[in-house]
Structures are given as structure tokens and as C-alpha cells.
Amino acid sequence: MKIALLAHPRHPIAAPFMGGMEAHAWHLAHGLQARGHDVTVIAAGDSRVGTALHPLMTRHYDADLPWHRFHGTDRLNAYLDDSHDRALQWIASQGFDVVHNNGLHRFPPRLSRRDRMPMVTSLHVPPFDALLRAMRDSVAPWHQVTACSQTHLAEYWPDGAPASCHVVPNGIDMGAWPFVPQGQGHAIWAGRITPNKGTHLAIQAARRADVPLVIFGSIEDQAYFDARIRPELSTDIRFGGHLSGGELAAEYGRASVMLFTPQWNEPFGLTALEAMACGTPVAAIRMGAVAEVIGPSGSYAAPDGHDLDAALLRATQVPRADVRERAARLFGMDAMLDNYEALYRLAIANRNAPASPADFAAIELPPAQVTIARAG
Template sequence: MRIAVLCHVRQPIAQPFAGGMESQCWHLAAGLQARGHDVVLFASGDSDPRFTIDAVIPTHYDRTFPGAEHRGFAPLIAHLDDSYAAACDRIAAGGFDVLHNNSLHRFPLEPARTARVPTVTSLHVPPYDALRWFVHASIAPTHRLTATSAHHLAAWWPDGPPREASVLHNGIDLQAWPFVPEGDGSAVWFGRMTPDKAPHLAVQAARIAGVPLTLFGPIEDRDYWDADVVPLLGGSIRYGGHLDAAAVAFEIGRASAFVFTPCWDEPFGLVAIEAMACGLPVAAFDRGALREVIGETGCFAPPGDVSALARAITTAIQRPRAPQRDRVAKAFTRDRWLDRCEDLYRDVVGRDQGPSA
């Protein structure tokens, strides 16, 4: 099939990944390409050149409009509207069998556009007012929508989803996250350095537990980082940097527990299954879809309860490692995810199409 993959353009689709959306878009394009599909990545122009890129904008917008993501900045809104409108027009004229939309923008959702190019839209975030109405109004025979978990699907459609909406669990390449049979007694945290991811709470819990902790990931909110995280570093608590996938997999695999501290309703929790693939038991705040994804192998604390999280870390370190890997292998592999994507494409296109040039 000829497939357009349309991405969010706040960050480039390239390593080291800024977050889960960027990682999943990269792996989607790479996986479909490896299966013989003709894939064009509609993303920022500074994305990974290994792909055929049709640039939505020349450079990811966090570089040209730093800090403007959630501030209703009119020039950024106009820039994105113009760019996505033009990209959607190019997709409509590009002879694509299907569009996989990961953009979080309203234009690709319009029924007039999905009628021209059958579309699968993957929702990566909880429902928010700027997008909710457009998602609900987008239901059409040539449009399918996916959420990353049952919890996430119910958040978007509390009264029950339409037939066109379903769960599409994220998946990872197990070979990229090798299993390590024994850890070194430390804990690790991996994600974006923002208040809603709350690495500072992971540090506080690790200190109470008396467990060394290393933080990995991009410093997205510099003010938060400087004020709330940097003063807590030192001794057994350190920052290991923002690493590419292979390097961070190596570092995670050496630890004995993974600490997950969301202060929002996580739609899925990709970093948890990455750590679990390496064998790490997870100590986490019980928010969003985490219990659904991590399962009974995890150790949970009430949201925001640092003392309970410290106890969860201590318990997680004692848990066996093999069940973590087994859970990911059964439910969250890249091949399982790509199989489901291809099923959705065939369903929305309305005919049986295998990989073709």
C-alpha cells in the first residue's frame, strides 16, 4: 500500500526521541517500510533522513516558537494551520491508499478530507477541549480512530465508543530492549522533564527508600528543571542525560526497578513497557492506563503519595524480572502493533490489500 504517515511537528521524528509520539511515529514508518509498503513521512523537515519526508514545516516548531505549545500563541496557530492545510492537500493529491494521522491537528479529521483519502487517526493524548469536538464530529465510513488503551478510549467516549473507534496498544521492538537477568540494586526514571511527568517525586521517593536513582530524558521545561529537580540532584541521585534508544536501553537494563510518576492520566505509558522488556519491575503512581498496561507485575502507589511510592520501589526491586519481559512479549510487541495497523488500513480502505509497491 502507499501510506502517508502524518505527524505532530513540535519535535522532529528522529533520535533521540523527545517523547512517545515521536518514537511511535518513527517506528510506524520504519516498520511499515520494512513490510514492503511505500511510506511517505509528513513531518518536520529536520526529521530522520532515512525516510522519504514531505515536510509539513521546514523545522520543528519548538525551535522556531520555543515555549509556545500551550499558550494559544496566534502566530504559531496560524503557522500550523497553513502548514497542515497544505500537507493535507498534498496527501489528497498524492495517490495514497491510506493516511495514518498522528498529528493532533483538526484539519485531517474533517469528513470532507477523510472522504478523499481513507484515514486512521491515532489519538495519543487525553481528550482536551481544542480537539474533542473535532474528533467526535469526524466519525465517517472512511475514518477509523484509535486510542492507546481501554482507559484512554473510555476517556474520549465516556458513553461508549462508536464502531469506528477502537484500542490500538502501542508496541515495541523487543530486540531494541534486551532482557537483562539481574539488576544492580538501583532504580531508574526515564521521560520528559516536565511537571506532569514529575521526576522530582521519583527523586523524593528514591531518597526515602534509600535507593540510588538515575534520571534520563530531555529537559523540556527548563524552569521546572532548574527550580524543582536540580536542587535534588547529588549523591546517589544523578541525571544521565538524553540518550538515543540503544544507549538508554543499556542504562535501563542495568537497574533493578523502574519508577514512573505521572501527574496526569497517562493514556498508555510507553516507557513502562520499554523498561519491562529489559526485565525491570515498575513502581508507579496508579493513574490513567498504567495498571491496565503494567498489570499485576507492577507495584502501585496512590497518585502523588511519595511515601507509598518509596515502599513500592523497595518491593519492586525484590520482584522477579522474567514476568515483566513475558508480559511485553505477549501483548505489546511491534509486530503485533503493526499487524493491527494493517488490519485497520484494510478495514478503512474497504478492500483486501497486502503490501505492494
């Protein structure tokens, strides 16, 4: 298949990855290419991918219009609208069989609905108003939708999702996250360092449990890091920087427990899964889909983290082989790719499926009134 893989452009799709969305897009592109598909990634122009790349914009927008300063402003919204409009016009000219939309913009799903563009939209974040309205407006047999957990899907359709909506859990290459049978007695925290990831709660819990902690990740919110994280660093609470995948896998394996501390309705929890693949159990704040993914491979604490220290100590008792087995059985890369390929074929096959004209009411169109070319 000739596949357009549309990514979110806040950060480049490049290792070391800023977060789970970037890692997902990179590994998805490479996994599809390895299966013989013709893949073009449409993403920030400073992305580094081993496939064809079409720039959605010259460089990732956070470099020029940082999300923490410009989120919700007319300036950023106009920039993203223009970038997506131009990218969709380019997509329309290329004869793609299917578009896999992994972005957060409202134009792609609505264009799929209006112009019968075969598309799979994979949701990666909790619903926000513009995206939620676009998804509900865009239900169609040729527009298949995935969420990464049952909890996540129910946030978008609490009264029951349409037949074109599915759960496809995130998958990882288990070979990239090798099993280590014994940790070295310390805890690890990894992810984007920003308030909604709750890094400060991991520090507090490790201190109360008297367990050393090493923190890894990109500093997304410098003010948060300077105010809440940097002053707490010591010989027992260390910041190890932003690591490549291989380096991070080694650190997961050395740890005896991972602390996972979301302060939002976590749709999945990719870093927790990576640690699990290495055999490292997880002490997690129970929010969103956390328990759905981790299951018995860890222990849980309240959203405010007041009992996370006790969860940390309980999690260290979980057998590491059981943790690895769950990750391999439920969240392998091949299962994710199999599911996506099946949905691509379904979206293409349903291109001409019946749809009620009333369903097209109130569809917002991008300025250029793009008409998507149909392959085949």
C-alpha cells in the same frame, strides 16, 4: 499500500527521541516500510527518518514557538493551521491509499470525514477541546480511530465508542530492549523532564527509600529542571542526560526498578514498557492507563506520590522474567503493525460506505477547502 504517515511537528522525528510520540512515529514508519509498504512521513522538516519525508514545516515548531510560551496563542494556532492546510493539499495530490494521522490537529480527521479520505487516526494524548470535538465530528466507516488503551478510549467516548474506534496498544521491537536477569540495586527514571511527568516525585521517593536514582531524558521545561531537579542532584541522585535507544536499553537493564510518575491521565506509558522489556519492574503512580499496561509487573502509588517509596521497594520483588514475558506477550511490534494494516484495509474498503447527510453538519473546514484525491 501507499501510506502517508502524518506526525505531530512539535519535535523532529529523530533519534534520540524527545518522547513517545516521536519514537512511535519513527518505528511505525520503519516497520511499515519493512513490510513492503511505500511510506512517506509528513513531519517537521528537520526530522531524520529512513523513509521519504515531506516537510510539514521547515523545522519543528518548538524551536521557534516553544509550546510552553505559545500554547493556545493565535500566533501558534495560525502557524499550525497554515502548515497543516498546505500539507493536506500536498497529500491530496499524491494518490495515497490511506493516511495514518498521528498528529493532534483538528483538520485531518474532519477532512477525512468530509471528503471520504481513507484514514486511521491514532490518538496519543488525553482529550483537549479542539481535538475532542474534531474526533466526535469525524466518525465515519472510512475513518478508523485507535486509542492506545481502554482507559484512553473511554476518555474520548465515556458512554461507549463508535464501531470505527479501537484499542491498539503501542508496540516495541523486543529485540531492541534486551532482557537482563539481574539489576544492580539502583532505580531509574526516564522520559521528558517536565512537570506533568513528575520527575521530582521520583527523586523524593528514592530518597525516602534510600535507593540511588539515575534520571535520563530530554529537558523539556528548563525552568522546572532548574527549580525542582538540579538542586536535588547528588552522588545518589544523578542526571545522565538524553540517551539513544541502545544506550537507554542498557541503562534500563542495569536498574533494579523503574520509577514512572505521571501527573496527567497517562494514555499508555511507553517508557515503562521499554523498561519492562528489559525485565525491569516498575513502581508507578496510578493515573490513566498505567495499571492497564504494567499489570502485575510492578507496584502502585497514589497520584501525589506519598507512598511511592513503598511501591519502589515492593516492585523490586517482582520476578524479572515475568516482567519481560508480559511485555513480549502483549506489546510486540508485529501485533501493533498487524492491527494497523487491518485498519488501513478496512478504511479503504469503506470509502464508499453509506453515511447520513446529517452527520456532515458543523464540520469545520481549512481555509483552502481541500478536496482529497481518492486512490484507486
